Amino acid sequence: VCLLLSPLLVYDRMSRMQALQYSSRRGRRIYGSQLAAVMISAGLLTTINLVVFGGLFAAHGTSAFFSCRMYSFLSWQVFCWPNWTHGGWCLMLVLMCYLVSFGMAGVVFFLSQSCANYITMLLKILPIFVASAVICTKMMEYAFYFNNQLYRWSGLPYVEILCAAGSFVLGMVLCGIGRRVVYKKNI
Numbered sequence: 001v002c003l004l005l006s007p008l009l010v011y012d013r014m015s016r017m018q019a020l021q022y023s024s025r026r027g028r029r030i031y032g033s034q035l036a037a038v039m040i041s042a043g044l045l046t047t048i049n050l051v052v053f054g055g056l057f058a059a060h061g062t063s064a065f066f067s068c069r070m071y072s073f074l075s076w077q078v079f080c081w082p083n084w085t086h087g088g089w090c091l092m093l094v095l096m097c098y099l100v101s102f103g104m105a106g107v108v109f110f111l112s113q114s115c116a117n118y119i120t121m122l123l124k125i126l127p128i129f130v131a132s133a134v135i136c137t138k139m140m141e142y143a144f145y146f147n148n149q150l151y152r153w154s155g156l157p158y159v160e161i162l163c164a165a166g167s168f169v170l171g172m173v174l175c176g177i178g179r180r181v182v183y184k185k186n187i
Contacts, residue, residue: 001046001108002128002129002132003125004041004045005038005041005042005105006121007121009034009038009109009113009115010115010116010117012034013116014117034109035106038105038106038109039102039105039106042101042105043102045101046097046098050094066086067085067086068085068086069083069084069085070083084144089143089144092144095161095164096140096160096164099165100139103168103169103170103172104171105171106168106171106172106174107167107171109175109178110171110174110177110178111125112125113178132167139160140160143160148160
């Protein structure tokens with residue numbers, strides 16, 4: 001999401017397309033249209049990734065365990081916070097993927113609005129990409145289990161969903177700030 005969405009917005013800025021679009025009546029709402037396009041693209045990209053990796057996951061016949069509870073006599077070393085079924089746990093992981101994807105799309109959209117060329121865009125996006133990759137790995141590994149590293153660091157139950165929701169809220173707040181800046185600048 002980080003690397004695939006930002007070049008188009010930077011290209012609009014490099015070619016001074018935003019000023020030209022803003023001079024028309026419909027172009028004044030271009031920020032909202034671009035944000036909607038970015039969110040739809042992030043949703044489609046995440047859906048494609050989940051379908052591909054979900055297909056690989058389903059090819060091993062794990063759907064037989066979707067109705068099984070997460071607590072088991074076999075999990076004596078690893079305990080899960082909720083007593084979900086395996087299917088419910090997988091749905092929560094999918095929800096977390098969408099929340100993080102939409103949040104990162106919002107952050108990328110905000111940052112790419114202020115970039116004048118591709119180099120500055122990459123210098124801003126790469127640290128965000130690396131940080132989100134590290135945090136998402138920690139979020140998804142042993143998600144909702146006591147062995148999750150985010151839980152070990154914070155001590156908060158369900159910290160994984162809180163981090164995913166936090167990234168979503170951060171992205172939406174940054175988009176709101178960007179919208180206010182764009183409208184104030186162009187008035």
